[in-house]
Amino acid sequence: MSEQPKTFPVSWEQLHRDAKALSWRLMNEGPFEGILAVTRGGLVPAAIIARELDIRLIDTVCIVSYSSDNKQGELKVLKDAPKESKGWLIVDDLVDTGKTARAVREMMPDAHFATLYAKPAGRDIVDSFITEVSQDTWIYFPWDLALQTVPPLVQGKYD
């Protein structure tokens, strides 16, 4: 096998299932005053969780950490979180190095932090997550994917 970086592609169905599983878990942690979605990745999970937990108050913290070529850069906060954090639920799609989650935690110290996916370096910074993947796995979210053909596994192997 060639040395491929590990990937974990997530379909819309899987994302919906995982966001519902997280909602089930969060039912034991609430009730929550509102949801703070960490844009942009937290927006879709936040919408699904808000529907399941019947939460209508949604705010955002707008942070850029990774460029479009998946490289981590300086953390830029474009919009701050609200001042009050007690009883709030923070939602992001994943925690990787934990840099984003640490910055948001500082803004919202009393909130419950939930992500769908977690990597080992960031796992302990969040309170709830559904699935852990290894640190060297890149997670592909459905909004970054498109259906396309792929060659058979064996193609080129015996040439």
Ligand SMILES: O=P(O)(O)OC[C@H]1O[C@H](OP(=O)(O)OP(=O)(O)O)[C@H](O)[C@@H]1O
């Ligand atoms: O734990 P970390 O190493 O900080 O990485 C996790 C963060 O990185 C991604 O956001 P990104 O900055 O790529 O922006 P996006 O949500 O707009 O895609 C992801 O959505 C998390 O917010």
Ligand code: HPA
């Ligand atoms: O594994 C990842 N997938 C998508 N976005 C990310 N941002 C940090 N890590 C990841």
Ligand SMILES: [Mg+2]
């Ligand atoms: Mg993000």
